[in-house]
Amino acid sequence: MLLQSLREQVVEANREIARRGLAPHTFGNASGIDRSGSQPLIVIKPSGVDYASLTPADMVVTDLDGKIVDGRLRPSSDLDTHTLLYREFPQLGGIVHTHSEFATAWAQAGRSIPCLGTTHADYFHGPVPVTDPLSAEEVAEAYVRNTGAVIARLFKRQKLDPVALPGVLVCGHAPFAWGPTPAAAVEHADVLEYIARLAFRTMLLNSSIISLPAHVSEYHFLRKHGPAATYGQLASPRSLKTHKPPTTESPVFNKPLLFAISGLLFSALFASKQYLEADLPPPKPSLE
Ligand SMILES: [Zn+2]
Numbered sequence: 222m223l224l225q226s227l228r229e230q231v232v233e234a235n236r237e238i239a240r241r242g243l244a245p246h247t248f249g250n251a252s253g254i255d256r257s258g259s260q261p262l263i264v265i266k267p268s269g270v271d272y273a274s275l276t277p278a279d280m281v282v283t284d285l286d287g288k289i290v291d292g293r294l295r296p297s298s299d300l301d302t303h304t305l306l307y308r309e310f311p312q313l314g315g316i317v318h319t320h321s322e323f324a325t326a327w328a329q330a331g332r333s334i335p336c337l338g339t340t341h342a343d344y345f346h347g348p349v350p351v352t353d354p355l356s357a358e359e360v361a362e363a364y365v366r367n368t369g370a371v372i373a374r375l376f377k378r379q380k381l382d383p384v385a386l387p388g389v390l391v392c393g394h395a396p397f398a399w400g401p402t403p404a405a406a407v408e409h410a411d412v413l414e415y416i417a418r419l420a421f422r423t424m425l426l427n428s429s430i431i432s433l434p435a436h437v438s439e440y441h442f443l444r445k446h447g448p449a450a451t452y453g454q455l456a457s458p459r460s461l462k463t464h465k466p467p468t469t470e471s472p473v474f475n476k477p478l479l480f481a482i483s484g485l486l487f488s489a490l491f492a493s494k495q496y497l498e499a500d501l502p503p504p505k506p507s508l509e
Contacts, residue, residue, distance in 0.1 A: 223291050224264055227253050227403075228277035230315075231264045234403035238319055239272035241411050247271065248320035248395075250297040253403040254307050256314075261285050265303060267294035298365065305369030306399065310376075310383045315403030317410040320395045323417035327351070328390035334416060335432050337423045341416040342433060342441035346385035349413060350375055354392045372397065385446065388413045 222228065234251035238244045252265035263283045270279060281292035287304045289296065297303070303316050319325075327334050327349075334349040336342055341349075352371040359367040372389050375381070387409040388398035396417075398410035423430060432438070444450060 222278065223282055224255055224262060225277065227255050227262075227264045228280040228282075230403045231266065231280055232275050232277050234315065234317065234407045235266045235275055236272050237404075237407045238317060238410060241407070243317075243319040243321040243407075243410055243414055244272070245320060249318055250299055250303075251315065251317045251403050251406060252297070252300075252303045253315045254313065256311070261307070262290060263287075263300075263304060263307060265300055266297050267292070268297050270294065299368075301363065301366040302369040302372075302397070305366055306372065306397070309369070309373040310399070312384050312401070313399045314401040315406035316397065316399045317403070317406040318395065318397050319410050319414070321410065321414035321417075323421050324349075324390065324396040324414050325394075326421065327417050328395050329393055331392045333390065334413075334420050335430075336438050337420050337430060337433055338416070339433065339437065339441045340412070340419065342438035343445055344409065344412045345388065345416070346382070346442045346446070347438075348432075349386070349388055349390060349396075349416070350379065350381065351390040352392045368394065385442070 231251055231253045234253070235249075238249045238251060243249060247269055250266045252263055254261055254263050261284070263285065264280050265283065266275065267279050267281055279292075279294055281294060281296040281300075282290045283292075283296060283300065283304070284290055285304055285308055287296075287300050299318055302318070306316055307313055324334075328351060331351055331354070333351045334341070336345065336348055352375045355364065355367055355371060359370070368391055372391065375389065376383060376386075383399065387400050387406075388396055390396050396410065396413050398406055398413050400406040400409050
């Protein structure tokens with residue numbers, strides 16, 4: 222079968238966005254591209270098919286213009302956004318579109334996600350930008366293709382690097398994320414949802430917060446992506462696919478775990494204090 226390995230990667234990426242809760246119903250799709258041959262070939266999910274029942278044979282193979290090369294099912298209705306992004310950004314090896322809850326809320330609000338913390342800075346170099354809304358002419362002419370065009374226009378206008386910023390919010394719609402492989406694109410879509418949720422809650426707690434100081438965000442981004450990157454193990458090459466989950470910064474300093482343990486200790490101390498201070502009746506003598 223043509224592009225067997227990429228088909229399997231794309232099936233797995235589509236299943237993974239469903240497993241991670243990023244694509245309610247079938248509101249999401251993943252694709253991958255093979256640029257090694259004489260003509261680049263895209264593998265994409267078929268339209269409206271349940272993620273759990275997808276097989277490599279169901280995948281649709283198209284050229285860079287979206288012309289079907291192999292496949293018996295109709296491709297995802299977002300195909301023309303994917304093809305445009307692959308044409309505009311040759312660094313991309315996989316693209317994921319989701320309607321994940323918090324990232325979509327920011328997109329619907331037409332707001333970029335400010336960099337408020339180190340998890341954001343580890344993965345996205347600066348705020349996650351939001352596109353312009355599509356004009357009436359753009360919608361009428363070619364809505365799906367122009368969804369890709371507004372993304373490309375935004376990156377060109379703001380001189381943004383799609384490798385340093387592996388995701389975007391389409392105004393009034395939802396996020397797109399990408400990476401060197403379909404699996405990396407899923408990882409970025411997942412991190413994007415996580416930092417969207419964190420930013421939402423951070424701004425609820427402190428509405429005057431603007432951004433993480435630049436010297437901290439730069440340190441974090443370059444720790445993972447610069448020529449002097451120190452994150453990860455030297456024995457195995459660093460890749461976006463093998464990044465640790467965003468909640469864990471290093472194996473020896475697991476913040477969520479420390480937080481949970483300190484919470485339990487505090488609860489135990491508080492409970493014992495309450496018990497000692499309570500005006501409790503003396504314990505009944507044992508019958509034994
Ligand atoms: Zn959508």
